[in-house]
Structure formats: structure tokens, C-alpha cells
Amino acid sequence: MQEKNYVKEITNIDDDFAKWYTDIVIKAELADYTDTKGCIVIKPYGYEIWENIQKYMDNEFKKVNIKNTYFPLLIPENLLQKEKDHVEGFAPEVAWVSEAGEEKLEERLCIRPTSETIISTMYSKWLKSYRDLPFLYNQWCNVLRWEKETRPFLRSREFLWQEGHTIHATEKEARDRTLQMLNIYDDVVENLLAIPTVKGIKTPKEKFSGAEETYTIETMMYDGKALQTATSHYFGQNFSIPFNIKFKNKEEKEEYAYQTSWGSSTRLIGGIIMAHGDNRGLKLPPKIAPIQVVIVPINMHKDNVYEKSLELYNILNKKYRTNLDIRDQYTPGYKFNFWEMKGVPIRIEIGPRDIEKNECVIVRRDTNEKIVTKLENIDKDIQNILDLIHNNMYNECKKRLEDRTTIAYNLEEFINQMNTKQGFIKAMWCGSEECENKIKQLTSAKSRCLPFNQEKISDKCVCCGKKADKLVIWGRQY
Amino acid sequence: MQEKNYVKEITNIDDDFAKWYTDIVIKAELADYTDTKGCIVIKPYGYEIWENIQKYMDNEFKKVNIKNTYFPLLIPENLLQKEKDHVEGFAPEVAWVSEAGEEKLEERLCIRPTSETIISTMYSKWLKSYRDLPFLYNQWCNVLRWEKETRPFLRSREFLWQEGHTIHATEKEARDRTLQMLNIYDDVVENLLAIPTVKGIKTPKEKFSGAEETYTIETMMYDGKALQTATSHYFGQNFSIPFNIKFKNKEEKEEYAYQTSWGSSTRLIGGIIMAHGDNRGLKLPPKIAPIQVVIVPINMHKDNVYEKSLELYNILNKKYRTNLDIRDQYTPGYKFNFWEMKGVPIRIEIGPRDIEKNECVIVRRDTNEKIVTKLENIDKDIQNILDLIHNNMYNECKKRLEDRTTIAYNLEEFINQMNTKQGFIKAMWCGSEECENKIKQLTSAKSRCLPFNQEKISDKCVCCGKKADKLVIWGRQY
Numbered sequence: 001m002q003e004k005n006y007v008k009e010i011t012n013i014d015d016d017f018a019k020w021y022t023d024i025v026i027k028a029e030l031a032d033y034t035d036t037k038g039c040i041v042i043k044p045y046g047y048e049i050w051e052n053i054q055k056y057m058d059n060e061f062k063k064v065n066i067k068n069t070y071f072p073l074l075i076p077e078n079l080l081q082k083e084k085d086h087v088e089g090f091a092p093e094v095a096w097v098s099e100a101g102e103e104k105l106e107e108r109l110c111i112r113p114t115s116e117t118i119i120s121t122m123y124s125k126w127l128k129s130y131r132d133l134p135f136l137y138n139q140w141c142n143v144l145r146w147e148k149e150t151r152p153f154l155r156s157r158e159f160l161w162q163e164g165h166t167i168h169a170t171e172k173e174a175r176d177r178t179l180q181m182l183n184i185y186d187d188v189v190e191n192l193l194a195i196p197t198v199k200g201i202k203t204p205k206e207k208f209s210g211a212e213e214t215y216t217i218e219t220m221m222y223d224g225k226a227l228q229t230a231t232s233h234y235f236g237q238n239f240s241i242p243f244n245i246k247f248k249n250k251e252e253k254e255e256y257a258y259q260t261s262w263g264s265s266t267r268l269i270g271g272i273i274m275a276h277g278d279n280r281g282l283k284l285p286p287k288i289a290p291i292q293v294v295i296v297p298i299n300m301h302k303d304n305v306y307e308k309s310l311e312l313y314n315i316l317n318k319k320y321r322t323n324l325d326i327r328d329q330y331t332p333g334y335k336f337n338f339w340e341m342k343g344v345p346i347r348i349e350i351g352p353r354d355i356e357k358n359e360c361v362i363v364r365r366d367t368n369e370k371i372v373t374k375l376e377n378i379d380k381d382i383q384n385i386l387d388l389i390h391n392n393m394y395n396e397c398k399k400r401l402e403d404r405t406t407i408a409y410n411l412e413e414f415i416n417q418m419n420t421k422q423g424f425i426k427a428m429w430c431g432s433e434e435c436e437n438k439i440k441q442l443t444s445a446k447s448r449c450l451p452f453n454q455e456k457i458s459d460k461c462v463c464c465g466k467k468a469d470k471l472v473i474w475g476r477q478y
Numbered sequence: 479m480q481e482k483n484y485v486k487e488i489t490n491i492d493d494d495f496a497k498w499y500t501d502i503v504i505k506a507e508l509a510d511y512t513d514t515k516g517c518i519v520i521k522p523y524g525y526e527i528w529e530n531i532q533k534y535m536d537n538e539f540k541k542v543n544i545k546n547t548y549f550p551l552l553i554p555e556n557l558l559q560k561e562k563d564h565v566e567g568f569a570p571e572v573a574w575v576s577e578a579g580e581e582k583l584e585e586r587l588c589i590r591p592t593s594e595t596i597i598s599t600m601y602s603k604w605l606k607s608y609r610d611l612p613f614l615y616n617q618w619c620n621v622l623r624w625e626k627e628t629r630p631f632l633r634s635r636e637f638l639w640q641e642g643h644t645i646h647a648t649e650k651e652a653r654d655r656t657l658q659m660l661n662i663y664d665d666v667v668e669n670l671l672a673i674p675t676v677k678g679i680k681t682p683k684e685k686f687s688g689a690e691e692t693y694t695i696e697t698m699m700y701d702g703k704a705l706q707t708a709t710s711h712y713f714g715q716n717f718s719i720p721f722n723i724k725f726k727n728k729e730e731k732e733e734y735a736y737q738t739s740w741g742s743s744t745r746l747i748g749g750i751i752m753a754h755g756d757n758r759g760l761k762l763p764p765k766i767a768p769i770q771v772v773i774v775p776i777n778m779h780k781d782n783v784y785e786k787s788l789e790l791y792n793i794l795n796k797k798y799r800t801n802l803d804i805r806d807q808y809t810p811g812y813k814f815n816f817w818e819m820k821g822v823p824i825r826i827e828i829g830p831r832d833i834e835k836n837e838c839v840i841v842r843r844d845t846n847e848k849i850v851t852k853l854e855n856i857d858k859d860i861q862n863i864l865d866l867i868h869n870n871m872y873n874e875c876k877k878r879l880e881d882r883t884t885i886a887y888n889l890e891e892f893i894n895q896m897n898t899k900q901g902f903i904k905a906m907w908c909g910s911e912e913c914e915n916k917i918k919q920l921t922s923a924k925s926r927c928l929p930f931n932q933e934k935i936s937d938k939c940v941c942c943g944k945k946a947d948k949l950v951i952w953g954r955q956y
Binding site for chain 1 (some may be wrong): 512513514518519520521522524526528529545546547548549550551552553554557570571572573574575577578579580587589596599600603604609614615619620622624625626636638675777807
């Protein structure tokens, strides 16, 4: 009875993907809604995923000389105003503090939606000579954007992220850094989260407010929609001029610095859910799963079962994040469902008959495959199977990405394809914002990026038919 | 010239300790002031100290089953109002958001000064049965308290901290947890930061707003003033009743949960500065120093010096956080001063003559002692010397703590002692708030705590002379 109810509580993934998504968030105990509208609490199981991503990413940042810092949460209004595009992009969605400590403030302070303005102000103060450069700083923090419609992890008013901000003596160095950080994100998404990516540059319309160029890591979710997982921006001198970030070069002449910023957020958790999940629940990539292996004893109160399970736990937990489920109030069947819902990559079943044969049963979350293995081989087997699971999860997504990426030569094809098989469309673009707007209006799809991997599939814009030499990937987005 | 100026820039520690303190903060590049009044930026060197503390503390938390979470920054006003003492304590110093996304909010949201109210609200929602208990959650986050007077790290409007919040089925379990977490803080302060502590319980007047009992880790700074480094609170059911945190016990009867909370913050960095620093600058405890060893080559451009220095760096950096200072524009003398200011525990000097003899010179930051050592022994020597430095720094503070802790039997003695030798005073207390207020008024000293280590030094209250059976440690505070 219990078991049936447990699975029944999730909406079928193909019936209502949006509902399925929030069911998973709640049911797998990743997050919950709070009394603060549009803001979630990240529960321990969800937070541990974030910690695992953080640990890996932070280490990659440090390898390329990025240092962590912490800048203020509150930004005086006048700083936000300094870069024209930036304030236009962010001012409509910020929260303002105008009273504090029981008094009215002279100047409103906004809660950071991103920190370019306060960081640029400090960089201007600190930078004197070319010898000080580059500044390679990052911060892990919370930011706030007052979204109208919110969804846990994907679009939350408050979210956690990292934002890196660098300044350099030359354009080349800043451009190289922009791409270097993009490649770190790409590595994280592909090799840690097992999600294949499309890398490219945003069209001017879709770039970050204030950036000269925005590079992006695009991914495709279960339903064919796109999720932008991370972006890296080249600012040129767009901020360094209004914020007066200057240095004396080797010739003692003053120059403005070249700047970058790059960010990724807890949105990645939303991506994991939507790229990998299925009707049995969450499916976690082994490298970031808070629990990689769960041991479920069968007939726990029979001779030796508990002891053997504990022994197995002690061996495995040295190397893998392992859980031993000895809860008395649930049947093994309930536990199977429970841990499948939680997306644990490997379940081990061990009962009296297995122990007699010195064996146990390994069950893969991704394929449901059962593998009988000798207890003496368990350590090596687990590592191999975790690797297999990672690769299989990646390949499943890769297959979907390829399968749901089509080519369109004209608007009719574009509309048809997007409506019959929601996914990515490769199509040529003339470069005009009007065509982007028209496509958006007709199909709800936006340009994802000009992929680095440019092909010339035709010489006509998919929208207006005029001359076109840019390949764009289009898709509906989260 | 350069060298002289460098040291001149710090105020003498005995002339003006407060000025010395802010000089160190700025000069050692730990933090800087920002355009957001009362809020600092933590610079990479300061943030790395925080990361080292965090890493250790977080690991200790996890060993005792604490899980990390993340709750919203913004708390609806009605939640803050629910616990009477709590709102009285915190409401006067919170910042309010009343406009967001270009509209006026229906209900004001406060930026968390601490998260008991929002967390208790969620605990009430999540808790059903005794089987769910305990909840053992922590969060690493920013909080805001609108202080009138601010000082970097010690009293900043925004600061970073961790706040742990647990609920339990029994009073005993909650009380045990309160002390267990206090002991972790004690370990961090003593064994990581090399600062001896006084552990005890706060008087009712000094306890946390809403707590039943507050336990504290008190430390003494260079000038004899006290710094409260961490606190752990037992709430009893003070929050669980107004917030309705109930569960069904084994007998299916409803009960209110027993609650704790405990916190420590970037204030610890202020403690490190003020407990250990001297006229040459910061002095960092080896275990949290971002750089444990700095290698300064002498006559770097002579034969083999750079190569040998690099070789040494490569050996040491595997095991210790090591820096090789090959900056061309500075003399070795300038570099010595620079790294002393930054508080690096060990400096290694290596020049042509050392290399000839297969030696180098180790200089201790704490004692300035020079130790000539054979290059083949360097790895072991460094570990030993780091341990010696830690112990010596601890003992220096211990000596001060003992030296500046006096006993007073009456008010006259109390006033005299506090005015002639600012420090801690041990004195008996009758238990009345009037006596605490009077002492505060006459001496600016507050009760630090009733130390766990209770002695009966007399049976009369130091203030009113009435019967007293409580030993209290008193001191002026940061």
C-alpha cells in the first residue's frame, strides 16, 4: 500500500513536465517553498548536491589562480546607475532597502542582483599599476532578482551562485580569461553533471546587460527546452570607463582595464533534475550524488544480515558516499522506491541467501539492471558501475540532444519543427534583431547562441531570406 | 627608504590599539571599507583565513551529523514578531525591504539578523513524528544588523557566519547538543586559532534574545578586553510554542520540540588580529594562515639561487601553503617587512652562501628567531617549527589571560583593578541585574559569563555585599 502511494504522488513526466518537476523537488526533499514569496529553502539533500558542485568548481577556479572574496550585499543606488545598459537590465527587478535600524536611509540601497557595480568601484580604488594586474576574484554568495514567476532552483527570487570578476592589462588577456572560465563551466556540466553542452556566443540581443560579448553553455532538458547553465562575459572597457578602473602601464601612461565576469548558480540543480529525471524520480549523476550507494538489507532480523550489511557499509563508506538503510518501519519495497525517488545511483540488496553465497545484488538506478556480485569484488565493481552510470546518463542526454536538434531552412519549417518536436533548431540568421523578435513571437523560441561549431547550412536567413552567414541554435528556454 | 615607510605606516600597538587594529586590517589586505556604509569587502587574504576556519569547522559539524541547508535571506515581518523577546532584541537593528521589482510590497520583509524565526516556521511545517527528530541543520550565510558604530570584522553591518539550528524530542538531548556545539567552538578557538578560552554560561541579562540559556566562548585580546567568539543557545520550548513546532511521540501524543541554536562569524578574524598581532603587523596561527611559509631568495640573480628557491618551493608546497616571492621591484628587506606585516608564520631566506653550504635560514614570525637548517631536513623542520609557533602563540595568550585576570572582593577593588590593568576580573555575584548594571555604569565592564570552572572566592557579592554563590568573570568587551 505504502509503496503504491509513494510513486503515485508524482505526476507522470509525459503528462505534465512542469508539475512532475515540482513534485520531484518536494518529494526528493531537495527544497521547499517558504513564507517568503518566490524564495525557497534548500534542504540538506539539495544543499549537498550544491556543496559537491561547489567543491569541484572552486578547486578548478583555484587551479587557474582565482581567489575568493566577499563584497557587500547592499549596493548604493548611485553605483547601480553608472553603467547605462546595466541599470536598464537590472533596475526593474531589484529589491530596495530604504529603512534600517529604525531610520529612513538617505540613499536607497539595492540588494545585489549581481555585483559588477560594487566590485568595479573597489577595483577602481585598488588598481594603481600594471604590476597589480590581473585581479582574479570570485565570490560565492546569494543574489536577489524580483522575478514575477518563480520556480524552485530555475527561477527563484533569491538564489545562490558564484560570480567571478577579473580585470586585465590587455584585451587579449581578458578575452582569453572569458573563454578559459567558460571551459571550466563546460567541464563541470559535461563531466560532473553528465549533461552534454552546446557552447557558443549570445546574439547582441541576448547578451548580459553591459557586456560586450556573452558566452554561454546551453543544455537540453527532457522536454526539449533549453537551459542556460552558465555564462561568461567579456566587458571590454564598458565598466572600466564609467567606473574609472585605470592603471599606469609600463610606460607610465594611464589606461583603462579590460574586464570579464562569469557566473553559475543553484540553477544547475534544476538542470540535473530536468536532464536526467524519470517517472521513478530523480536520477543523480554519480559524481555529485550526496549518496552514491545505498545498502538495503533484506530480512534484516535474520541471522547475520545486519552484521554483514554493516560490514559492507564500513568497507564502501571509506571510498563512496554510502548509506545503510536500517529503518525498521519500512519494507524493503518502500525503501527501493524511496531511494529511487532520491536518485541514488546504486542500490545494494543483501539478504540471507546472498550472504550464504557470499554475494550481493547491485541495482543500477539508470537502467534498473541487477548485477549479482561477489562480496570480495564489491569495491572495484562499484567504481566501475558508477563510471558506467555516468557515461550512460551522459549518452542518454546526448542522444536526446542529437535527436531533437533539427535543421530549418525557412520559417515554415521552423514553426513546424518547433511545434511537432520541441527541441533545438539549427538555422541561418542574417544578424538582425527583427528576425529574432519575429521568431520569438511566432514560436516562443529564442536564439540560444551562435555555436562555436559553425556550419554553413545555407546562405539565407531562416526568417527574412536575406543573405546570412551565421549559424544560430534556437530553442524555447527555461 | 621603502622599508622604513612600510613599517611607519602602522600605529604603535601601545599608543592607540584601535587605530593599530584598523591599520592592520587595511595594510595586511584583509579587508577594505566600501561605499556601502558600515559594510566591508573581505579581500582574498582575509577570505582565505575564513575559508580555512570554515573548512575545519564544517568538517567538525559533519562529524556530529550536522547537515547544511539554505534558508531565505528575507523574513516576512509577521514571523519576526512571533517570539516576544526575540523581536525586542532584533527589530531595532534590522534593515527592511518594502519595495521590490518596482512595486510596493504588501508586507515588509526584513533582511535576516539571524534566522530562528524563518527556520522555526519551516521546522513546524516539516515535523510530524518523533521518528523525524532530531533536525540538525546549519547554514553558512550572510546576516545584517544595522549597528551604529562599526569596525571591520568586529562589528560590521553585514557579516558572514554560520548558524546552527536543531530540534529534539527531549530536553536532555537539546541540552547535550548545546554543549556539544560549544565544545566544537572551544576546540576551534583553542586548537585552530591558538587563543585560550573561558567557557561558561551568560547571565540572564546577557543571554540571546529568546534563549533560555546562552553559553559562550570568551577570549582576551591584547589590550585586556574581552571578545565573545561564539555562542550556543538552549531555547527550551521558547520558540517551539509560538511557532508550533510539534511532534507525535511514541505514545502518539503531541509534544513541543526542544530547540538549540549556535553561531560563530567572521568576527573570529578580528579575534585573531587582536589576540596575536604586534608592532610588526599581523601574526597568524599556522593552521589557518593562507601562507604558512614564504621563501625569499637573496641575490636572486646570482648563480643557482632562483633554481634552488624554486626547488625548495616545489618540495614545501606539496605539504604546506607556500609562497615564493620573486618580485623584482622589491629588496629582500622590503619583502621581510611585507610578509611580517601579513603575519606569515615562517620565512625562509636562501642566498648563494646558504646554497653553497646546502642550507637555508628559517625565521620565525612569532619570536623573530633565526634557525639555520640543512636543506635535506627542511620538510620535517618546518612541521616542527609550525607546531612550536602554534604552541608559543597559544602560551603567550595564556600568559596574558592569567596575568590580566585578577580577583576583586569589593567594588573599590573592582574599579581600581579595571582602571589600572584592564582585563578580566573574577568576582562573586548575588544574581541581581541591578549589580550588573551598576558595575557596567561604574567601570564599563560587563559580566562575561559564569565560568564552568566555579570557585568560591568569597560569599559576598562584589557589588552589593549581599550573599552570593556565583563566580562571574567580568570584563570590558568588543
